[in-house]
Ligand SMILES: NC(=O)C1=CN([C@@H]2O[C@H](COP(=O)(O)OP(=O)(O)OC[C@H]3O[C@@H](n4cnc5c(N)ncnc54)[C@H](OP(=O)(O)O)[C@@H]3O)[C@@H](O)[C@H]2O)C=CC1
């Protein structure tokens with residue numbers, strides 16, 4: 001008998017067919033309490049869960065006594081209670097690697113668009129304001145040969161460093177819990193304490209996971225340490241930055257700009273002051289959102305689920321020790 005699986009993300013037809021070949025699939029729109037109630041019998045039976053977004057915690061696990069594998073269409077897994085999964089011997093699969101280069105491209109796009117004020121000046125031209133040669137009021141700041149500080153020198157941090165170092169001649173600083181020798185040998189990257197990185201960097205780029213340690217890692221005191229013409233880029237998770245403190249710093253003119261792909265609350269509220277600050281570039285959490293990469297993530301998630309249900313967790317598993 002095929003294992004029962006709940007799918008809470010729309011898949012392309014070919015990937016759905018691949019999943020259905022191996023599993024007995026029930027498709028739902030999301031993990032909302034309404035869906036949990038309406039499909040309670042399916043939740044009770046399911047051995048696998050595949051999708052993205054929504055909280056997977058002890059409360060949900062209690063409704064899924066047969067669950068063995070969660071497969072997330074994301075690399076970040078802060079929405080999963082990994083301790084609860086471990087206690088229940090449920091393995092968690094995710095999609096690192098396939099999205100790394102695309103997310104680094106997004107971060108570089110935020111670096112360039114904040115520094116050179118691309119969205120702001122695009123809107124200015126389209127509003128008919130370009131009547132004569134532009135002056136200092138429309139100038140930006142250079143990117144090339146500046147200092148880029150990376151918080152979280154993992155897969156995405158490394159791919160960003162590669163672009164910044166080889167493409168833009170930038171000096172690379174990073175803060176991480178351990179030494180990354182490859183970053184030193186390939187990009188001459190220097191590991192430094194958070195305080196030193198914030199004081200020295202022209203661009204501070206966050207590619208950190210959200211954990212208890214990284215929650216509000218960047219608050220008022222940290223923003224105060226940054227150079228007055230520095231730029232903060234966050235493509236890790238919104239709550240790594242204290243958004244109220246960031247808004248206050250931007251409103252007080254303490255930073256050149258901010259580029260944000262992630263927010264404390266997503267979707268960001270329409271009345272957030274961040275949306276009316278001209279020097280803030282906002283994106284709707286699109287780090288990995290290209291056709292090619294999103295397809296690759298879904299394909300990996302399907303294969304990860306099939307492999308893990310079959311007992312194989314060599315690749316892309318967050319907690320292989322949970323496998324009984
Ligand atoms: N905006 C978007 O669409 C996307 C966002 N993301 C986010 O990016 C994150 C990173 O992804 P990825 O690079 O693949 O993950 P990795 O695990 O490869 O990298 C994360 C890095 O952060 C370091 N780190 C963790 N905690 C701390 C800490 N307290 N202080 C300093 N460094 C720390 C890690 O360990 P160490 O310190 O040992 O080096 C590691 O080097 C994801 O978890 C996700 O939240 C990912 C994809 C898309």
Ligand SMILES: O=CC(=O)O
Nearest residue numbers: 073074075076288
């Ligand atoms: O935010 C996206 C992810 O893959 O994590």
